[in-house]
Amino acid sequence: MKAVLAFMFYWYCTCNFAQTQNTDSLRRILNNGQIIDTVRINTLLLLSEDLAYKDLDNSLSLAMEAIERSEALNWNEGLARSYRQAGIIEYYKPNYDKALNHLHLALTYSERSKNALLKASIYNNIANIYADLKEFDKALVYYDRLLKVAREANSEKDELIALFNIATIYTELGDYDRSLQNFFSSLDLAEKASITQHLPAIYNNIARTYQYMHEDEQALQYLDQGIAVAEESDNRYILSTLLRNKGELLRDANQFEQAELSLIRSIELSQENGSVEWESLAWETLSSVYEQQNKAELALDAFRKHIRLRDSIINEEKKAELIKKDLIFEKEKDQALYKAEIERQKTIRNASILGGGSLLFMAGMAMFFYRRRLHAISEKEKAEFKAKVADTELKALRAQMNPHFIFNTLNSINSFFIKNNREAASDYLKKFAGLIRKILENSEKKLIPLKEDLELLNTYFEIESRRLPDKFDHIFIIDESIDTENTLVPPLILQPFIENSIWHGIANKKDKGVIAIEVRKRKDTLLYVVDDNGVGRKPEKRKEMNRSMGMQIATNRIAIINATESNGGVKVIDKEEGLRVEIELPLTLAF
Template sequence: MKLKKHILFLLLFVTAIAFSQVNTTKKLTIKGTVKTKEKRSPISGVEVSATSGSVVYTDAFGAYRIKAEVGDYLLFKSLEFETVEYRIKDDEDVDVLVEGLDEDTQISKSALHKMYIDSAKQFKKTDIGKSIDYIRLSLEQLGKRGNNKERAVSYALLGEIYQYHKQYDLAVDNYKESLTYNTTGESQLLLANAYLLNKEYKKSQTLFTTLLSNKKLSMYQKILVYEGLGDAYKGMKNTQQAVGNYTKGLDIAKKELVKPKITDLNTKIAEAYGDANQTKEAVGYFKNSLKSAESEAPQRALEVSERAADFYNKNNLYNEEMKLRKQSLEDIELLENSAKKKVEKRSTTLDKVEVPITRQRINYKIATNLIVQDKLDEAIPYLEESISEAAIEDDLVVQKDATRKLSEVYDDKGDYTRALETYKKYAAVADTLYARKEQEISRAERLSKQIAEKQNRITGLEKDKELYESKSSLEQTKQDLYTTTSTKQKIIIYALVLGMFLFGIAAFFFYRSNKQQKLANNLLALKSLRSQMNPHFIFNALNSVNNYISKSDERSANRFLSEFSTLMRAVLENSEEDFIPLTKELELLELYVKLEHSRFPDKFNYSITTDPNIDVAAFQIPPMLLQPYIENAIWHGLRYKNELGYLNINLKQKNKEAIEITIEDNGIGRKKSAELKTQNQKKQRSKGMGNIKKRVAILNSMYKDKVDVVVTDLSSNGTGTKVTLTLKKD
C-alpha cells in the first residue's frame, strides 16, 4: 500500500514538473517602467532584454514593452547603474526603481545627453556615421565638467557601435575609455568581449577572470563570464580549460533554465571538442544542442543544425551531415511559407557563422557532400538549384562557387562541352563579383576615413577636457574619495559584525543559563517530591504493622516487618533515581501487594500478569510510580467491599515503542469511597496521588511525554476502578 502511495506521489510530481515546463514556453507581453527610487523620475534609454532573445529600450517616460516567456530573466542594463535582474513568473507589470542617481542635476543636465544617446541607438545598425555624430553631440553638450556616468554611457555606446560594424580595435579603445569614468560589471563584460573579437585572448581571459570575483554579477552575467572565459581559452588553443568553463556556464544555465544559453554552450563545447579531434564527445554535445534548440525559435534550430552539419562534414560523417542539410531545407521552406523570404541573420549569441543561412548555400553544401562521396549525378541537381536560387537572391558568392563546382563535375564526368559552357558562366559571375568587391572596398575605405575623422573629433573633445582638468587630479580625487568611503564602510561593517557577534554570544549564554536553571529546578522539584513519597509510603506501611501488634499477632508482625524491611531497603536504594528498570519496579510491587494481602486476606485476591512477548528489560519507569495507585485500590476500594474482591495488574504490548500497564479492582469505586471519607479526610488531598501527578508532569516535560496515566471507572454503575499507564521506551 505504501509503495502504491509513493508511486502515485511520484507520478503527480513528474506531471506537475511537465506542466510547469510546458507553461514556461508561453509567450507573454511584459510591460513596466524604470524610474529613480527617490523621486520616481523616469529613466530613458535603458536596455531591457529577455534571455529568450528580445531587446527593447525605455522611452522618454521610462516605459517599455517586451515579449518574453515564463522563466526568462529580464535584464535592465545601463552604465548609469548596476544591471538589475528579474525572474518572470507571470504576465504582471515589472516596475524597476533604481537607487543612487543624482536626480537634482539629472533632469536639468541630462535631458539633451539622453536624447542624443537615444538617437545614436536608433541609427546604430543602419547608419554608423549618424550614430557616431550623435555620440559626439552627446559628449559636446556635457561640457568640460560633465557627469562621469553620462560620459561613460557615451563611450560605451560608441564601443557598441564600432563592435556591431566590426571595428573591434576602436570598440576596445572606447570601452576602456568608458571604464575610466565609471566601472561597472556590465562595461567590463563589454570590454572583455571586445578583446575576444579583436583576438586579444590573454587580455580577455584576464578580465573575465577578474569579473568572477564581482559579487554584484547576476546569474545571467555569470553565465556570460564563463562563456567568455571558454571562448578566450579556445582562442588560445586550450581545449581543457575552454570546456571546463563552458561546462560551468552550462550548469548555471540549466539550473536557471536559461534555454538560449543551454543551446549556445552545448554547441561551443561540441566545437571545442571538435577542434581537439575528440569526435565522440563533440557528437554527444551537438546532439544535446540540437535537442535544446528544438524548443526555441525555428531560426535558432536551423542555425544550430547548420553548425552541427559543418562539423559532420569536417569529420567525414557524410550521412549525418546529409540528414541535417535536408532537414534544413525543409525548415527554410516552412519559414518561407510563413511569409519570410530569407532566414534572418544570426544573433550575436552564436557568433561563428557570419553569413545568412540560405537555401542556395545549403544546396551547395549538399552537392559538395555528394561530390566527396563520388555521387556526381546526384550532386548536379543540387548545384543547379543552388545556382538558380543564388541568381534570384543576387548571392554572387554562392552563385560563383556553385557554378565553378558544376563545371568541375561536368569535367570529371567527361562532358567537356557542358563543362566549358559552365566555366564561361562562372567567369562572368566572377567578373561581376570582382567588380562589386572593388566597389565595396572603395566604400569601405571611404567609410574608414569617415570613421577616423569622426573618432578624431571625439578624441579632440577628450583632449580639451584633459587641458581643463587633468586626469591625474581627477584620479587622485577619485582615489581619495574611494579610500575615505572605503575606510568608513569598513569601520561600520566591523562594528556591526562585532555587535552581532557579541549579541550572539550573549544570547547563547542566556539560553544555556536559562536551560540549565530550568533543568536544575526540575531536578530539585523531583527530589522534593520523592522525599515526600518515601515518608508517605512508610507511614501507610507502618499502619499495617501496628494493626498486627494491636491484635497481639507477634509472628505475623515479625514476618511482616522482615518483608517490609526488604521492601524499604529497595525503595530507599531507588529513591534518588528518576527512572529504574521496569523489572525492579515489578519486584517491588509484587512484594508490596503480598504484604497488603497478608493483612487483608479476606478482602481481595490479586494477580500480576505480564505478556510473554514484552521485553520488560528494555523499559525504564520512575520508582514508586505504580504503588500509590495500587494502595488506593486496596485501601479505598477493596477494603470496604463486603465480599471478596480482586486486584489485577496486567502488562501488555501497546506498540513497538510502548507498553500498557493496567491496575484494575472491583472495589466500591471512587464515588462511594469519597462518600465514606470523614470530614477531616475530605479536607485533605491525597499526598500520594498529588505527588504522582506532579512527578509525571515534570518527567514528561524533561523526557518528552514518556509516561501517560488515565484513571477511569471500571463499571458503568461507578463500581471498580481502572488505572491505565502507558510507558514509552527511552
Template structure:
C-alpha cells in the first residue's frame, strides 16, 4: 500500500513539476517586454554592444526567434555609429529570424527602418527604398495598428517619401507625404517631423507641379516651423524654387544668396551642397541677364571643380554644365554653346551608366539577402524534417530560375531604355543643329522683310503694307511657338509655309508664283511632322533656283501613301536647276540635317523614310521627302 502510495506521490510530483515548468516558460510577448524594458538600462552602459550580446547568450531567449531578432536588432543599432558593416550584419540576422513570422509589426518595421537607414548611409537608394516600402506595406495593410506610435508611423512614411524622391518618383513621394500628414494632430506642433513634412511637401509638390496656392501654403508652414539655421536652408531653398516656378527670378536670386550666406556646422554644410547652390544662383543670374555676376560665380565654380581632393557627383556637375550651356547661349557664343551641350549629353550618359551599375549591384544585394534567408530556412527545416529536402530543393531551383529570368528581363528593359535614350539624344542633337542653322538664316530674312515693309510704306501702299505686316507677324509667332516643339501638325506647317512664301512673293514683287496642294480629305490637323523640315528647301528654291529673267513657279505637293504608311512632300520649282559640277563638290547643310532627322524618324517609328533631289539644269529642281505618317496618338 505504501509502495503504491509512494508511486502515486511521485507521479503527482512529476505532473506538478511539469505544470510548474510549463507555467514558467515565458511567452514571446513577455520576452519582448523584457527586452524593451532593458533599453534604458543598456543606454547607461559603457559598452552597449556587450550588454546586448550577453542577453543574447542567455538560455531564456535561445528558443524564441522573435526575441533573438529583437536583440540582434539592438546589437546592430549599437554598432551603427561606429561600424556600419557590423550594424548591417546583425540587423540582417534580425530580419532573417523574424520576417516570415506572422505579426510583430512593431519589431519588423524597426528592423526594416534600420536596414533602410544603413542603405541610405551607403548611398544605395534603390535598396533603401525597398526596405522603406516594406514598412509602408505593413502600415497600409493595417493603418490602425496600435503597437506602432503615430510619431513613428509619420517618420516611416517620410523616410519612404524621401527615398522615392531620390530615385525620381516624386508623385509617389507626394502621396506618401499626404499619408504622413494624417498623423500630424497626434504629435507636438513643434516636433521636427512637422517641419520635415512641409519641407518634403513643398519640394515634391514643386516637382509634381501642384497649384501655386498649395506651394505658398507649404512655404508658410515651413516658415512657421523654422527655428534653426538647418531649417532655414530648406526654407530658403524651397522659397527660391517657388519664385522660379512663379517666374519671379529676382526674388529667387535673393533666397539662393541667403542659402549661401548660412554658416552651418552639420551634414547640410557640405562642399557639394554649396556647389549646387552656386549652380542654382548662376542659372538665375543668367536668366535675368546679370552676366558680370554670372562670370564671378563661374570663376568660383571652376575653382571648386579644380579641387580634386573633394568629390562632386555627376548630377552636380551636370547642373554646372547646363548652366554653362545657357550662359554661352545668352552671350551668343555658339561654338562654346555646342561644346557645353556635348558635355551635358556626355554627363547624362555617364549618369545613366552609373545608375545601371548601381541598380545591378543593389539588385544583387537583395538577391543575396533572399538567398541567405532561404539557406538558413532550409538548414532549419532540414534539421526538423529531412524527408522534405527534395521538395525544398525543387522550390529553391524554381525560385532561382525565376529570379534569373527576372534579372534577364530587367537587363533587357535596361538595354531597350538605353537604346531609346541614345536615339532621343541623336534626335535632340539634330534638332539643335537645325535651330542653329535657322538662327543664322533668320536675321538676313528679317532684315530683308523689314526693308520691303519700309518700301511699301514709303511708296504709300498701306493695304499691301498691312497685309505684309500681318503675314510677317504670323510667321514670327509660329516660328517662336513651333520651333520649340518636337513635332507639329501638318496644318501648322502649311500655314507657316504659306506665310513665308507670301512674304517672299511680295518682297520679290511677284516675279514668282506658288501653290500648296493638299488632297481632299487629308486630315492635316491630325498628322504631325518635325518642325522646320520644308522651309530650308523652299528658301533654296527662291534664293538659288530663280535668276529673275522670267516668271517662276513653286509647287508644294503633299500626298498620303497609305499602303506604305508614308507622307510624301514634294517641293518643285521650274528654276535654273542645280549645276552638276557644283552639286558634286558641295553638300547642302540643310539637306544633310534633314536626312539625319528622317533617319531618326525611321528608327523611332519603324517606317522607311526617303530624301531625294531630282534636278536638270535649266529645267528646275524637285525635292522629294518621304516620312512616316504620325497621327496624334503616336505623337503623344
C-alpha cells in the first residue's frame, strides 16, 4: 500500500508578521466595531488562516464574511484572496466541487487585480485538486503556469512550491530519480531562504518516494524529521499525514504497538481538523495492523470506519462534473479576454488619431521651456539640496532617540522595580535596550531590509503598549508580492507617524483603538500607510501637527529620498474617525 500524498498549497499570508498576532489579539481587533473595512477583511483572513488547522468550520465562516465585505467594497484583490481562502478550507474538508468553484472565482478576481503572484497561488491550488483526482496531465499544466510566474517574479517561495508539486507528480508517475532531484532542490531552496513552513511536507514526500523505492530506513528517517518540524510549528494537518505514513512503515517492520500509537494519534488529529480523507486512510492502515495481530474484531471495526468515510469523499460523477465545470470556465474566460482586447485596441486607435498631433506639439514646447529653466537653477538647487541632506540626516537620529520616549520608558521600567515586578521590568528593559541598540546601529545606514524595519517597529509597538495597556491593538498588512528580505527601506521612517497615532490619536480615545501598518507595491514605488481610528485632528490642531518636530524631520527625509529617485511624498488624510498617513518611497531591492 502506498503512503499518503501531500501536495503543497501556496500559503498566503495577509501580513508577513502574522506571527505577532495571536488568535485572541485578532479576535479583539474584530470585536472593535469601529475598525476600518480593509483592516477588518485582512484580520478576518488572518484569523481564518490561524484556525485552518484547528477548526475548519469557523475558519470557513470567517472566509465567507471576508467575501461579503470585499463584495460590498468592490475590492477585487480582497475577493480573490477571500475566495482562495474559502477554496483552501473546502479542499481540506474535502469538498472538491466547492473548492474548485471558489478557486475559479478567485482566479477571475485575481486577473482583475493584476496581482501575478496571487494568480499563481490559485493555479497551484487548482492543480492540487486535479492531482488528487489523478488527472496528472491537467495538474502539470497548472503547476507549469505557477513555475513560469515564479521565475519571472524571482519568487523563491513560489518556485519552491512549483518544484515540490511537480516532483510529487513525478513520484505518482513512477519517475523516482526525477522526483528526488526536484524534492532535494526544493529542500535546499527552503533551507536557504528560511521557508520553514514547507519543510514538513517536503520531508513527507521525500520519505514517501523512498518508501516507493523500498528504502524504508531512509523513509523513516525523513518522516521523523518532518514530524519534529510539524510538531514544533503546530501544523496538525501535515502532522496527521506524517504519523499515518510512519504507522504504515512501522507496521511493515512488524513494530505493531508503535504503529498503532502513531495511527491512533493520526486519526485524532484528522478528526480535529475535519480531514475525512486522511482519517479514512489511517483507519484502513490501522485495520491491517490489527489484522496482522489477529485482532479480528478490532480489524473489522476499523475497516468499516474506513469504508464509510471513503464512500463519503468523492465518486466518479463528481469527478466528471468538476472536469466539465473547468472546461466551461476556460471557454468563458477566453471569450471574455478576447472581447476585452478588441475594445482596448479600438480605444487606443481612436485616442491616437484624435490626440497624437496636438500631444507632440505640446510636448515639444514643454521640453524647450523646461530645459531653459532647468539650466538656470540647477547649480543653486544642488548646493541647497546637499546642505538639506546633511542637516536632515543628523536630525533623523535625534528624532528616533526621542527624549520624551526614552524618559517615559525608563520611568515605566522604574515603576516595575518599585512594585517589585522584576520579571516584567527585566523583559521591558531587554526590549527597550534592543530597540535603542538597533537604532544606534542603523544610524549609519541609509537603507535596511524591510523585514528588519518591521521587526523594529513591532518592538516599538510592544514597548508603547506596555505603557498604555489595553489602549490599542496593532496589525501589519504586507503585500504578499513584496519580498521583505530583499526590499530596502530607510530605517524607522514610520516611527514618528506611529508615535503621533498613539499619543495624539489613540491615547485620547475613550475606547480601545487600532493602528494598521500597510506596505504595498505601487508600480515602481513602495507605499507605506499608517492608519488609525483614533480621535483624529480638530481643524485648529492640524497646523500644530504639521509643525511636529519628529514628523517634520521624517517628511524632510522622505522628500530628500524622493527628490533623487521618484515623485513620491507624504499625504495626511483626515477621516471621519482617525487619521491615515500615506508615504510613498522608491522601490529599492537589495539584488
